[in-house]
Amino acid sequence: MSINQLIFRNLKKNLKNYYLYVFALMFTVALYFAFVTLQYDPSMDATKGSIKGAAAIRTASVLLIVIVTVFLLYANNIFIKRRSKEIGLLQLIGMTKGKIFRILTAENFIIYFSSLFIGVFIGFSSSKLFIMILFKITGVNAIATLTFSPNALIQTVIVFSAIYLCIMLLNYVFIKKQNILSLFKVASTTEVKKVSLLEMIIGILGIFFIIIGYYISSKLFGGDFTTMNELFLAMIFILGSVIIGTYLFYKGSVSFIFYLIRKKKDGYLNIHEVLSLSSIMFRMKSNALLLTIITTVSALAIGLLSLSYISYYSSEKSAENYVAADFALTNAEDAKHFKEALHAHHIPYSEKMIDVIHANINMKKILDTKLKELKVDPASMTLPIISDDDVEKINLSPDETLFAGYNDMMQKFMPLKSSGQIELKGRHEVIPQKYLGLQKEYYISYFFTSGGLPVAIVDEAIFDRLQKDMDMKPSVHIGIDIQDEAKIQEADEIFQKTTFSGNHDSRLAMSSNQKRSMGLSMFIVGFLGLTFLITSGCILYFKQMDESEDEKLNYTILRKLGFTQGDLLKGVQAKQAFNFGIPLIIGLFHSYFAVQSGWFLFGTELWTPMILVMLLYTALYSIFGFLSVLYYKKVIKAAL
Amino acid sequence: MYILEATKIYKSYGNKFNKQEVLKGLDIRVEKGEFVSIMGASGSGKTTLLNVLSSIDQVSQGTIKIEGKDIISMKEKQLAEFRKRHLGFIFQEYNLLDTLTVKENVLLPLSITKTAKKDAEQKFNELATELGIYEIKDKYPNEISGGQKQRTSAARAFIHEPSIIFADEPTGALDSKSASDLLNKLQKLNQKRKATIVMVTHDPVAASFSSRVIFIKDGQIYTQLIKGEETRQTFFQHIMKTQGVLGGVQNEH
Numbered sequence: 001m002s003i004n005q006l007i008f009r010n011l012k013k014n015l016k017n018y019y020l021y022v023f024a025l026m027f028t029v030a031l032y033f034a035f036v037t038l039q040y041d042p043s044m045d046a047t048k049g050s051i052k053g054a055a056a057i058r059t060a061s062v063l064l065i066v067i068v069t070v071f072l073l074y075a076n077n078i079f080i081k082r083r084s085k086e087i088g089l090l091q092l093i094g095m096t097k098g099k100i101f102r103i104l105t106a107e108n109f110i111i112y113f114s115s116l117f118i119g120v121f122i123g124f125s126s127s128k129l130f131i132m133i134l135f136k137i138t139g140v141n142a143i144a145t146l147t148f149s150p151n152a153l154i155q156t157v158i159v160f161s162a163i164y165l166c167i168m169l170l171n172y173v174f175i176k177k178q179n180i181l182s183l184f185k186v187a188s189t190t191e192v193k194k195v196s197l198l199e200m201i202i203g204i205l206g207i208f209f210i211i212i213g214y215y216i217s218s219k220l221f222g223g224d225f226t227t228m229n230e231l232f233l234a235m236i237f238i239l240g241s242v243i244i245g246t247y248l249f250y251k252g253s254v255s256f257i258f259y260l261i262r263k264k265k266d267g268y269l270n271i272h273e274v275l276s277l278s279s280i281m282f283r284m285k286s287n288a289l290l291l292t293i294i295t296t297v298s299a300l301a302i303g304l305l306s307l308s309y310i311s312y313y314s315s316e317k318s319a320e321n322y323v324a325a326d327f328a329l330t331n332a333e334d335a336k337h338f339k340e341a342l343h344a345h346h347i348p349y350s351e352k353m354i355d356v357i358h359a360n361i362n363m364k365k366i367l368d369t370k371l372k373e374l375k376v377d378p379a380s381m382t383l384p385i386i387s388d389d390d391v392e393k394i395n396l397s398p399d400e401t402l403f404a405g406y407n408d409m410m411q412k413f414m415p416l417k418s419s420g421q422i423e424l425k426g427r428h429e430v431i432p433q434k435y436l437g438l439q440k441e442y443y444i445s446y447f448f449t450s451g452g453l454p455v456a457i458v459d460e461a462i463f464d465r466l467q468k469d470m471d472m473k474p475s476v477h478i479g480i481d482i483q484d485e486a487k488i489q490e491a492d493e494i495f496q497k498t499t500f501s502g503n504h505d506s507r508l509a510m511s512s513n514q515k516r517s518m519g520l521s522m523f524i525v526g527f528l529g530l531t532f533l534i535t536s537g538c539i540l541y542f543k544q545m546d547e548s549e550d551e552k553l554n555y556t557i558l559r560k561l562g563f564t565q566g567d568l569l570k571g572v573q574a575k576q577a578f579n580f581g582i583p584l585i586i587g588l589f590h591s592y593f594a595v596q597s598g599w600f601l602f603g604t605e606l607w608t609p610m611i612l613v614m615l616l617y618t619a620l621y622s623i624f625g626f627l628s629v630l631y632y633k634k635v636i637k638a639a640l
Numbered sequence: 641m642y643i644l645e646a647t648k649i650y651k652s653y654g655n656k657f658n659k660q661e662v663l664k665g666l667d668i669r670v671e672k673g674e675f676v677s678i679m680g681a682s683g684s685g686k687t688t689l690l691n692v693l694s695s696i697d698q699v700s701q702g703t704i705k706i707e708g709k710d711i712i713s714m715k716e717k718q719l720a721e722f723r724k725r726h727l728g729f730i731f732q733e734y735n736l737l738d739t740l741t742v743k744e745n746v747l748l749p750l751s752i753t754k755t756a757k758k759d760a761e762q763k764f765n766e767l768a769t770e771l772g773i774y775e776i777k778d779k780y781p782n783e784i785s786g787g788q789k790q791r792t793s794a795a796r797a798f799i800h801e802p803s804i805i806f807a808d809e810p811t812g813a814l815d816s817k818s819a820s821d822l823l824n825k826l827q828k829l830n831q832k833r834k835a836t837i838v839m840v841t842h843d844p845v846a847a848s849f850s851s852r853v854i855f856i857k858d859g860q861i862y863t864q865l866i867k868g869e870e871t872r873q874t875f876f877q878h879i880m881k882t883q884g885v886l887g888g889v890q891n892e893h
Contacts (some may be wrong), residue, residue, distance in 0.1 A: 044728030267777070268760055278739040408678040426672035557735040559697055563747060564716075638694070 007106050021075055022115050024538040028068045029119025029160060031531055034127040035061055039130065064531060069163050070536035076167045078542050080174055082549065086488025089182050101175050105168055116160050124148060139512050140517030155354030205254030209245025213238045217597040242590055246295050250288035255281050271563055279551065280578055290543065291583050294536045298587030301532035302617050303594040306610040308522040314603030315518055318465045321442045321512035323524050325352065325479025326488055327443040327495055331502030335478045341494045348483045354390040355474040356448050357467055358382055359424055361456060364419040366435050384448040385456045387463035389441055398459045400533040401433040405442035407452030408600040431462060447503040457553040533617065537624030540580060544628040548635045555639035565636050572632040580625035588614055643804055643836050644670040644693065649702030651688055664859040673834040677847040682854040682886060686840045693838065694806040695719050707803050724752050728797030732809040734789040736781040742792050743777040749800040757808055767795050769888060771825055787818030791825065798829060807839040811846045823849040844883060848876035855886055862886055863893045
């Protein structure tokens with residue numbers, strides 16, 4: 001048999017064994033190529049919008065390369081180890097290491113580059129789909145065209161060739177380092193050790209670290225960290241403590257807990273426990289690092305996806321908070337023009353005017369500033385003030401003040417007490433008031449509230465008194481609501497065409513603007529998240545393929561002893577539920593606490609978007625669990 | 641009453657055009673409490689015979705009954721069930737699970753029969769003491785010697801008191817001291833517990849521990865020797881002589 005024949009035979013055999021590797025390779029290439037195509041596509045300019053958008057895409061593509069490289073190197077590592085026997089055999093019959101390396105290189109070259117080109121093809125065909133999704137979520141009305149970008153192709157080929165060189169380099173090192181004997185031995189290393197006291201301590205320490213991390217994350221914006229520096233340090237600490245805790249948890253706690261269960265059984269294990277409990281324990285130590293990485297990556301992906309989805313999901317809601325009507329104006333002249341235009345187009349509307357004055361308020365008794373660096377003087381804060389006559393359903397007595405519409409994020413940094421005494425400071429007089437609490441509704445637009453401060457509602461009499469004392473004309477909030485929702489779009493077009501002299505904004509324009517920028521980041525994060533998901537799923541699957549190969553002999557023994565395939569499969573299912581489930585569950589917890597600590601910086605809705613993201617991630621991730629159970633089924637069937 | 645009754649069993653591999661007959665109409669009967677050895681040259685079909693008798697492999701033709709039950713007509717699941725409850729195995733390569741301790745390995749067959757934990761404990765203690773593996777019960781297979789592994793494997797075969805125990809070259813991977821040690825233990829268990837043992841071996845010393853030796857050649861029974869009242873030493877001489885004839889090598893004296 002000539003060398004060429006050998007290479008082709010190996011190829012045929014490998015393709016069958018490593019179909020998922022080939023699949024994963026094609027998929028990552030496709031994802032990368034599609035992404036780069038988007039980057040170069042001229043029709044993308046509409047969504048990129050700004051330099052920031054373009055930079056985000058470029059950063060994401062670098063991150064994508066990193067993930068893909070790590071993934072491919074890891075996968076290759078598993079596969080070359082599996083072939084160590086074959087390599088040893090070739091060496092035994094007198095082939096030089098150089099020649100073996102050349103064979104491997106040739107084999108890999110064929111698999112790798114054919115997958116690369118198939119991947120490019122898939123990526124090209126799917127890039128239209130991606131661009132359509134992107135347009136859909138950013139709300140850009142453009143027709144997705146399919147243009148083949150030679151730049152994208154060149155970039156993809158360069159990147160993946162570089163990765164190929166890395167893989168070959170590692171293979172070269174692997175072959176160079178081995179001698180015939182050690183090549184035959186690779187598979188038979190065992191790692192059984194008794195559980196020691198040290199391990200118990202490590203395990204408990206791990207859980208402790210995770211809990212501390214969670215605890216601090218829940219306190220992050222609670223006011224204990226008062227400078228940006230402290231906040232930053234706290235975040236680093238949380239990250240470190242949770243990641244180290246996770247590692248120690250896998251390294252110590254899992255084997256320790258299993259050890260206790262086993263100890264309790266006192267040697268009397270049933271078949272399911274044999275295949276799940278003891279098998280997991282057997283490999284826990286070498287798996288700890290891998291599981292930690294997978295957990296961290298999953299947590300990162302879920303966290304980022306949740307946060308970006310939260311901001312996308314809340315864009316309408318936050319536009320409502322910023323703009324207190326469909327269209328908000330501050331100039332009566334402007335409003336007149338706009339209303340005439342609406343009339344001309346037969347669009348029915350309602351109008352609401354609210355007088356607003358700005359006054360300094362002494363809020364010392366009800367406000368804590370948490371962040372020293374915010375430089376706010378609680379004794380004299382300028383807030384907008386409106387009268388209770390302008391607000392439906394609210395009627396206050398002259399000594400009462402109600403606050404409304406305080407931005408969630410500002411609230412975290414400057415929380416208000418639920419009640420207390422405040423003072424309204426006019427030019428000459430100071431009016432003491434009783435603060436009643438905070439309402440969620442937003443009555444006036446962001447032009448008046450400096451972006452997020454609450455508005456103070458006072459009794460009509462007080463309002464007049466204050467206004468006289470201040471001796472200035474109140475500014476006015478004019479809110480125009482379109483009665484027929486279907487016509488808002490049309491009204492918005494008129495609004496955009498009209499020229500105004502004062503402050504003005506349209507809620508629709510604001511929300512679609514928000515959607516555009518959030519949509520792009522969500523798309524990028526989604527893309528990365530998908531890659532994270534697929535690579536981590538594949539890595540776990542490969543690992544399981546590897547383990548099943550090692551355990552094949554056990555299945556043979558057990559089946560000879562009279563255990564049915566069904567018995568074995570149930571044990572394997574439990575093992576897979578653990579192998580895939582534990583990193584997922586811990587990852588979900590991590591991301592939950594991460595999102596919980598800072599979600600208000602991103603939007604106004606927490607639960608719906610977060611749970612949706614988590615469910616979707618879990619569903620996609622479980623596919624890999626099912627695939628590995630199917631693989632085990634095949635191995636068990638072939639075992640006898 | 642025979643515990644194992646195989647009549648006219650044929651086994652062939654390959655397809656219509658390239659057929660390799662391994663077993664050609666073999667008859668074997670084993671009585672309860674017997675310790676039978678099956679000997680023969682390499683390729684004579686010993687291991688195939690053991691595999692079909694123990695239901696791991698299927699015959700092409702013929703009937704096999706264990707305790708009066710026909711195992712040929714059984715389905716895959718029934719066979720597995722039958723193996724679990726009625727058969728015990730000792731293999732040349734020990735076939736212990738690396739992930740389990742000695743004790744866990746031995747108790748594995750009991751987990752199916754839903755034996756109470758206390759009974760299981762008692763059974764293990766007795767058997768482990770008899771086989772001399774009680775001290776190493778919490779060790780893992782890669783921490784103990786070959787002889788200890790094989791005795792663990794034997795304990796696993798005996799623990800659930802099967803009707804019949806099949807041993808495939810149990811001493812194949814052991815040095816002579818550990819081998820005779822194991823065989824002594826097997827013989828003792830055979831006598832004390834009235835356990836039926838069918839052992840395949842090519843080692844005359846191992847065979848001399850049994851009560852009857854069946855020689856097979858080219859897929860058929862060549863002859864058999866019964867120990868009767870002979871000492872192990874003279875029985876060994878007889879086995880050697882027969883093996884010589886069987887191998888076509890004449891003794892020189």
